[in-house]
Amino acid sequence: MRWENLTDESEHGRAADAALFGADAVTTRTFDTPEFQGITFHEVRARSVLNRVPGASRMPFEWTVNPYRGCTHACVYCFARKTHGYLDLDTGIGFDTQIVVKVNAPEVLRRQLGSPRWRGDHVAMGTNVDCYQRAEGRYRLMPGIISALTDHANPFSILTKGTLILRDLDLLVRAAEVTDVGVSVSVGFLDAGLWRTVEPGTPAPERRLDVVRAFGEHGIGCGVLMAPVIPFLSDHPAQLRATVRAIAAAGATSVTPLVLHLRPGAREWFMAWLGQHHPHLVRRYERLYAEGAYAPKWYQRRITRQVHELAQEYGIGPARAGLARRIRPAEPAPAPTEPEPVQLSLM
Numbered sequence: 011m012r013w014e015n016l017t018d019e020s021e022h023g024r025a026a027d028a029a030l031f032g033a034d035a036v037t038t039r040t041f042d043t044p045e046f047q048g049i050t051f052h053e054v055r056a057r058s059v060l061n062r063v064p065g066a067s068r069m070p071f072e073w074t075v076n077p078y079r080g081c082t083h084a085c086v087y088c089f090a091r092k093t094h095g096y097l098d099l100d101t102g103i104g105f106d107t108q109i110v111v112k113v114n115a116p117e118v119l120r121r122q123l124g125s126p127r128w129r130g131d132h133v134a135m136g137t138n139v140d141c142y143q144r145a146e147g148r149y150r151l152m153p154g155i156i157s158a159l160t161d162h163a164n165p166f167s168i169l170t171k172g173t174l175i176l177r178d179l180d181l182l183v184r185a186a187e188v189t190d191v192g193v194s195v196s197v198g199f200l201d202a203g204l205w206r207t208v209e210p211g212t213p214a215p216e217r218r219l220d221v222v223r224a225f226g227e228h229g230i231g232c233g234v235l236m237a238p239v240i241p242f243l244s245d246h247p248a249q250l251r252a253t254v255r256a257i258a259a260a261g262a263t264s265v266t267p268l269v270l271h272l273r274p275g276a277r278e279w280f281m282a283w284l285g286q287h288h289p290h291l292v293r294r295y296e297r298l299y300a301e302g303a304y305a306p307k308w309y310q311r312r313i314t315r316q317v318h319e320l321a322q323e324y325g326i327g328p329a330r331a332g333l334a335r336r337i338r339p340a341e342p343a344p345a346p347t348e349p350e351p352v353q354l355s356l357m
Contacts, residue, residue, distance in 0.1 A: 039053050040052045040053070045148075046082075046144070046145075046148070048107055049082060049107050049108075049109060049145075050107060050108050050109070051109050051111055051145070052108065052109065052110045052111065053111050053113045054110060054111065054112055054113070055112075055113060055114045056112040056114060056115060056118055057118070058118065058122065059075050059076075059077070059112060059115045059118045059119050059122065060073055060074075060075060060119065060122050060128075060133070061073065061074045061075070061076065071132050071133075071134040071137075071167075072131055072132070073131050073132065073133050073134070074133065074134050074135065074137050074138065075115070075119060075133055075134075075135050075141075075155060076112075076135070076137075076138045076139065076141070077111070077112050077115040077141055077146075077149075077151040077152070077155065078109060078110065078111055078112070078139055078140075078141065078143060078145055078146075078151075079093065079094070079097075079109070079110035079138075079139060080094060080099070080104075080105050080106070080107075080108050080109040080110055080139065081105065081106070081109070081139035081140055081143050081211075082106060082107070082109065082143050082144045082145065082211045083106075083139075083140055083143055083171060083172075083209060083211040083212045084106040084209070084210050084211040085171075085208065085209045085211075085212065086207075086208050086209075086276075086279055086280050086283040087208065087238055087240075087270055087272065087276055087279075087280045088105070088139070088276055089271065089273045089275075089276050090105075090138045090139050090276075091105045091275040091276050091279055092273065092274055092275030092276070093138070093275075094108070094275075095275065097110070101275045101278075101279065102278075102279050102282075106211070109143075109145050111145060111149055111151075112151070113149065113151075115151050115154070115155060116151060116153075116154025116155050116157070116158055117154070119154075119155055119158045119159075120154075120158040120161070120162075123158055123159070123162040123164055124162065130162070130163075130164055130165075131165075132165045132166065132167065132190075133159065133164060133165070133166040133167075134166070134167050134169075135155070135166065135167065135168045135169070136168050136169035136170050137169060140170055140171055140172055141155075141168065141170065141172075142168075142170045142171075142172030142173075142174040142175045143172055143211075144172075144174075144211070146172070146174055147174055152175075152178055153178055153181055156178060156181045156182065156185055157181065159185065159189070160181070160184060160185040160188060160189070163188045163189045164189060165189050165190040165191070166185075166189070166191060166192075167191065167192030167193070167194070168182075168192070168193050168194070169194045169195075169196060169235060170193075170194075170195060170196065170221075171195070171196045171197075171209070171212045171213065171218060172212075172213065173213045173217050173218065173220070173221050175193070175221060176221060176224055179224070179225070179228060179230075182230070183228060183230065186230065192233070193225060193230070193232050193233070194232065194233040194234065194235050194266075195218050195219070195221050195222050195232060195233075195234055195235070195262075196218070196234070196235045196237055197215050197218050197219060197234050197235075197236060197253070197256075197257065198215075198236055198237045198238045198239055198240065198244060198253070198268075199215065199239070199240065199243075199244035199249060199253055200215050200216070200249075200252055200253050200256060201243075201244060201249065202214070204240070204243055204244060207283070207287055208240070208283070215256075216256075219234075219256055219257065219259075219260040220260070222234060222257070222260040222261060222262050223260045223261055226260070226261035226262075227261075231263035232261075232262060232263060233262060233263050233264040233265070233266065234257045234260075234262040234264070234265045234266070235266050235268060236253060236254070236257065236265050236266060236267045236268065236317060237266075237267070237268035238268055238269060238270035238271070239267055239268065239269050239270065239313050239317075240270050241269070241270060241294075241295070241298055241305060241309070242288075242291050242294060242295075243288065243291075245313060247316065250313075250316055250317060250320060251320055254317060254320040254321055254324055254326075255320075255324055257324075257326065258321070258324035258325060258326050262326055263326065264321075264326060265317060265321050265326055267313050267314055267317035267318075269304075269305045269309065269310045269313050270305065271303050271304045271305070272299055272303050273303045274303075277299075277303070281295065
């Protein structure tokens with residue numbers, strides 16, 4: 011692997027690794043562990059954990075922190091699969107089972123936030139891979155990361171499919187007392203059969219909505235990124251209605267639909283899955299995504315309009331172009347007039 015022989019003096023190694031980490035890293039050990047059967051952890055010591063988002067990106071934020079690379083959620087559509095290739099790791103099953111862990115992320119982040127050059131910009135987490143995937147139960151990096159951001163009163167947001175975020179609920183409440191904090195949960199559909207095959211390592215959609223409900227019970231607004239809406243599999247009007255109804259019942263402060271997008275790396279893995287589980291849809295997908303990674307705008311607008319109308323009906327407002335709403339209770343967002351479809355990255 012390109013990063014296995016990195017040392018503190020290796021300029022070439024640092025350059026090769028920057029594409030994945032956004033900064034330098036030194037490998038400390040690679041190992042398997044019985045309680046994570048089939049998973050290999052690659053522990054690294056990062057020199058930087060604040061990653062600047064490229065200027066050409068569609069992201070509504072400039073900085074991210076990603077304590078992990080690879081994700082045991084194993085979502086077949088995950089756009090971040092391609093990043094594993096930068097380390098000569100497989101972007102298919104390897105992405106699901108070869109997890110890179112920045113074991114010193116909390117300490118490095120605290121140092122970077124204390125730098126006189128840091129301007130206190132918003133930091134987004136969970137935008138590449140999920141920071142509350144199963145590995146977090148072992149490494150417990152997020153409490154230190156949240157504490158560092160809190161101590162510097164630095165605004166941040168978290169997007170997750172993981173119920174483990176409830177472990178850190180008290181820390182997030184404390185953070186919200188000193189800075190702007192956003193939390194969003196990703197729930198694209200309710201279909202149990204679809205969930206088990208397309209997101210096999212994630213908690214069930216109903217358990218994720220329990221997270222939304224728990225935050226609300228503590229007076230904390232939690233939005234839902236309704237993502238992905240999967241063409242021909244979760245986009246029927248009755249399915250959209252059931253999902254939005256459940257999101258509203260959980261007390262979500264907002265719902266933002268996001269249609270499946272298939273970037274290189276994810277596209278090949280998803281299409282292989284589609285051919286195995288829904289071969290009759292392969293040609294339809296080839297036509298729908300013939301122009302690139304995104305579904306046609308007419309299709310995105312249709313889904314966006316349907317979800318926003320349902321959100322109005324059930325009394326929740328659609329979020330603006332962001333991954334999370336402010337964690338403190340806020341006035342409901344006004345209904346937009348025919349908004350552009352949101353095109354954000356999903357882990």
